[in-house]
Amino acid sequence: MIIEQNQKEMMYLQNVLLAMEQNIVESENEAKLKFQSMRDEIKNKSLEEKHALRIMLEIRVEDLWKxxxxxxxxxxxxxxxxxxxxxxxxxxxxxxxxxxxxQMKKFQKIQDSMSFLKNRIARHARDNEEQNRRLRADKEVVYKQFQKLKCQMKKERAAKRSNLASLTVQSNATMKALQKIIDKGESILRKAEMCRRVETEEEKVLPFYPTSLSKEEIEKAEKNSMEKPSEELALLMQDYKALDQFWKRYNKVLLESSALEHEKAVLTNGNQKLRLLLKQYLDGISVSNEVLSQQNSLLILNSRNPHQKNVPSVPVTDTRVQRPIYNVIEAAHVVSHTL
Incomplete structure (x- = not known):
């Protein structure tokens, strides 16, 4: 029952709603038609007014343009x-x-250039001032170094001058010493050549004499030479060991020279004795002022005898009494010039 009543009410409400929608659609259509008609009327009226206004404005514009x-x-x-x-x-x-x-552009360029140059001059002035300050500082440092080097150079010059003078003196002394050594060497070579001429056949074949040491002494010397020397002089002698043969011959020459000197002294003494005897003999057989001034047993002069006949005096230099003169070369002179 309730459901049927509800269905009826629902159908009634749907019918009412449908009727209302139809009324609204009809009212809306009528309003649209009315609006369209009013719009067309207003539009036509505005077009007519616009056309009339345009004509009036065109006439007025033409008048105004004229x-x-x-x-x-x-x-x-x-x-x-x-x-x-x-x-x-x-x-x-x-x-x-x-x-x-x-001109303004030129002036602006000139002004910009002036500003740039002013800034550049100011910057350069600052840079130059800083550079001048550094240069002055460097100048002071260089001047101090120059003074220091100048003093050192003066000292070096004085030292070099002193060294040069000393070197000159030493070089002159060295040259003189070397010249003496050269002269001495040349003299030694000349004397060696002279000695070579007077050497015997045995000296030419055996220039170095055999040692006079015994076998035990030779072995002892060899043993000592093998030991390391401790003294400085012995160490220096090791550097001149190659001159042993030279010293051997030198010692031989020195010994022979000493023997010849001794023999020369003996011969000189004998020569002086012979000269004295010869002088006494010549004084005994010759007449001279020196002989007359001395005592002579072979000559008796008695000038006080009045009975003595006057005998003419004959000078000693007269050819009648002059003795022949012979050139005599002494052996000592020959030996001294030969050696």
Whole structure:
């Protein structure tokens, strides 16, 4: 029962809703038609008014344009001279403006250049001031170093001058010593050549005499030579061991020279004795002032005998009593010039 009643109410409400929708659609259509008609009327009316207004405005614009053309013509005719002057002034103004603009650009460039140069000069002045300060400091350092080097150079010059003088003196002394050594060497070579001429066959074959040491002494000397020397003189003698043969021959010559000197002294003593005896003999057989001034047993002079006959005196240098003179070369002279 309730369901049927509910269904009926639902159907009633649906019918009411459908009727309301139909009424709303009809009202809406009527309103749209009314709106369209009113819009068309307003649009047509506005178009008519617009057309009329356009015609009026066109007529007014034509009148105004004619007035403007007339005013422009009158203005043009009245301002033709001014226009020409204006055009000339305008061209001149444009030219002046261009020139002013060019000059302003140049002035701006010059001003920029001046500013740049001023900044550059200021920067260079600062840099130069700093550089001058550094250069002055470097100058002071260099001057001090120069003075120091100058003092050192003076000292070095004095030392070098002293060394040069000392070196000159030493070189002269060395040259003299070397010249003496050269002269001595040449003298030794000449004497060696002279000695070579007077050497015997045995000395030419055996220039070095055999040792006079015994076998035990030779073995002892060899044993001592094998030991390491401890004294400085013995160490130095090791450097001159190669001169043993030279010293052997030198010692032989020295011994022979000593023997010859001794023999020369003996012969000189004998020669002096023979000269004394010869002088005594010659004094005994010759007459001279020296002999007459001395005692002579072979000559008796008695000038006090009045009975003695006057015998003519004959000078000793007379050829009648002069003895022949013989050239005599002593053996000592020959030996001294030979050695």
């Amino acid at each position: 007035q403007v053309q007339l005013a422009f013509k009158n203005y043009t005719e009245s301002t033709e001279d001014n226009k020409i002057a204006f055009e000339a002034l305008k061209a001149k103004d444009e030219k002046s403006a261009q020139e002013i603009e060019t």
